[in-house]
Amino acid sequence: MSIYLLIFLEFSKIGLLAVGGGLVTIPFLLDISERLGWFSAEQLTEMIAISQSIPGPIGNNIAMFAGFETAGFFGGLSAIIGLTVPAYLIISFVSKYIEKYYNHEIVQDCLFGMRAASVALIFTAGVEIAKLTITNTTLAIMFISSFIFIHFVKTNIFVYIIGSATLGILFKM
Amino acid sequence: MKLLGQIFWSFFKVTISSFGGGYVLIPLLQEEIVKKRGWISDEDLINYYALGQCTPGIISMNVAMFTGYKVKGKIGSMVGALAVSSPCLVFISLVCFFLKDYMENTYVQHAINGVKVFMVALILHTIIDLFKKSVKGKRGLCIFLISCLMAYPLEIGVAWIIISSAFLGYVFHFKSLVERFKK
Incomplete structure (x- = not known):
């Protein structure tokens, strides 16, 4: 079997079983290794x-990275597609019924x-990230001043992003 | 076709300006998708985050697919997924080919740390806003506190927290209906 198909199958398994976001995929990747x-x-x-220092969702970055390390660019592409397909099918199904029964x-x-639970989870994740x-x-100090700025000055x-990157370099954060 | 292009561009832009994973995307999505484009409401966005956390896969991808579906059905959903995943194809390829040593450069790390702290402040700002909009009344507050408790000290899986809160939402409403009926 071609390596790309193997990567696709392994990652679609992760895409089907990893519930709760990017970091949940790590134990599955450890299993692959x-x-x-x-x-x-x-x-x-x-x-x-x-992956945490690159823009975008961490789970996607890690999957692409793992696929790339295994079989180059197309390995990475197969990993991303594999990871996305199960979610895509499930979400199409769920969306259809939610729209139908929304009211x-x-x-x-x-x-x-x-x-309410979702906001609570964003809150606890925020504390964890902080x-x-x-x-x-x-x-x-940077955190507090950023918060004051965002809260009162809209830009x-x-x-x-450019401002905080510059400050990061200037103050050696 | 124009709408699909807009979906792609919005999610692409949001993805390349986020550092630190799915939760960081919330404020950016709120700005772009809710306020600027007006495709979904704040309430929808939180619904999608809730649903995205108990459906398998990467949370921000799921949110993009739910939003895409709402705007333009199955194709919209696919375009949303494509827009969120395409930046990482580019970035990771760049890193693997050229930048692996560069990433460990101290200046790059300082810049990234600066942006990450800003992103945390942005999340805090958004949480305050979302709390006002989505956690309503005593019932909402009660579910919020129970969920915090389940997530932090008890460390129960995210999907279970969302599912049990859906059940609580139903039960609380049912209880208040019963009380009203008794009167």
């Missing part, structure tokens, strides 16, 4: 670190509960 030896555990650690009272009640990111006083997001 142990079972198939496409990449080593050390390589995986490096991939995770670099149904039970669906509305369930979504009400799910929204703990990992803000590790010294300079970063804490294009790109201005903020």
